[in-house]
Amino acid sequence: MKKFVPVLKRTKLFSGVGEDDILSMLNCLNAAVRQYRKGEYAFRQGEYIRSLMVLAEGRLHIQKEDYWGNLNILNEVRPGEIFGEAYLVPDSGSLLNDVVAAEESAALFFDPERILAVCPSACPFHTKLVKNIFYTISDKNKSLVRKLSYISQRSTREKLLSYLSDEAKRQNSSSFSIPFNRQQLADFLSVDRSAMSNELCKLRDEGMLDFHKSEFTLHGSEAGGIFQ
């Protein structure tokens, strides 16, 4: 448990809380740790969720495979982000997606009652935690809206450009790396891999960007405009 404290300290969820206090909060909130190997399922469609989870290490993919085997990565969970919270709502039914570790990962499990039921006396940081959880879910919400803005572009080219330029903006540099391989990026953007690969190369040939594996560099007035 203690090993995650430095990681957690840097997350939005525990921002403004000292390491010692994080540790006591983890105890106060009765957190449990679960670790996942790369490719392992944290949860499967149809399961019921009773905890609020925080990803401490690694990356998780919220994904869905349909009847015909098409895989859709609905979202990526990064360290410090919470997941599973939608299923704590009363009568929310069973999990609709799979949660898979994209790499070696560790998650903290919290009892939602202990977090949401305010106990002013027990834990001085509770108010801060509630605020931070609110911020964290809001961030997640924002990332979902962001993804929606990519996918709601009509063409593969526009999806790529909106995603890549947004990623450049987020990483505040025209050179950046993305957390996907080509297939994962195609799944994330809901397009065909080969068509996307084709479009990427066209964009490169047109001088709009360069890439090497998952490292991208955007060129040109449009992309550059972001940083001006």
Place this chain on the structure above:
Amino acid sequence: MKKFVPVLKRTKLFSGVGEDDILSMLNCLNAAVRQYRKGEYAFRQGEYIRSLMVLAEGRLHIQKEDYWGNLNILNEVRPGEIFGEAYLVPDSGSLLNDVVAAEESAALFFDPERILAVCPSACPFHTKLVKNIFYTISDKNKSLVRKLSYISQRSTREKLLSYLSDEAKRQNSSSFSIPFNRQQLADFLSVDRSAMSNELCKLRDEGMLDFHKSEFTLHGSEAGGIFQ
């Protein structure tokens, strides 16, 4: 203010709170009302948001218009849902989308500090409110994920089927109405209106569904399977 209490009473946000208590909470939290005519902009891209809003009446569309005039409805806000919460996170920048009233609407504006800062003595329902806000944001999250699951379908046909069958499931009937006209549905699903209209008619001709304006009825083993 008082006129919204019966509406609010039925929302997730104030579930389990009596009408009198809702009114005192609204006062305690210093809520303000703003009303919008159909088509009016509640917020525009680039504005800064300092309040947490709850839609009391009507419908709002979170939408984005790009350089070329393509309109994307990113999400629809219904009564009892909150909006704007993503922009209360520190350093979250200005609004990236427009918020437009799809019909005559009314929204309540709350000071986020008053909601999130726990004051056990002042308002006995504060803990409940915090929990309900958590549930409400989570629900919103879920609706975003749901929309993602529609849009991430590869073809117009699949997008339509996933949306319509999900809507049937949510309304618990194979006959249901949707809150969109054709153009809005096309924007919501990020497809071309005429192509979608064409596809709808093909589905109808194949006997998979029927519709009249915004009233739909699903037929066949696939759609029926949901209710068995």
Place this chain on the structure above:
DNA sequence: TCCTTTCCGTTGTAAATACAACATACTTGT
């Protein structure tokens, strides 16, 4: 009622995409 406007379906064509199939480069394990 008539006129105007909006909404919806239909069609043809140009463009984009999905899909399959394959070549090459890169990784990983032995």
Place this chain on the structure above:
DNA sequence: ACAAGTATGTTGTATTTACAACGGAAAGGA
């Protein structure tokens, strides 16, 4: 170093979609 497996780029074709254009139906206002 080698082999097996994986990731990526490339190409051609069938399918699907976008777009424009139009006609009829429905809705709303004068």
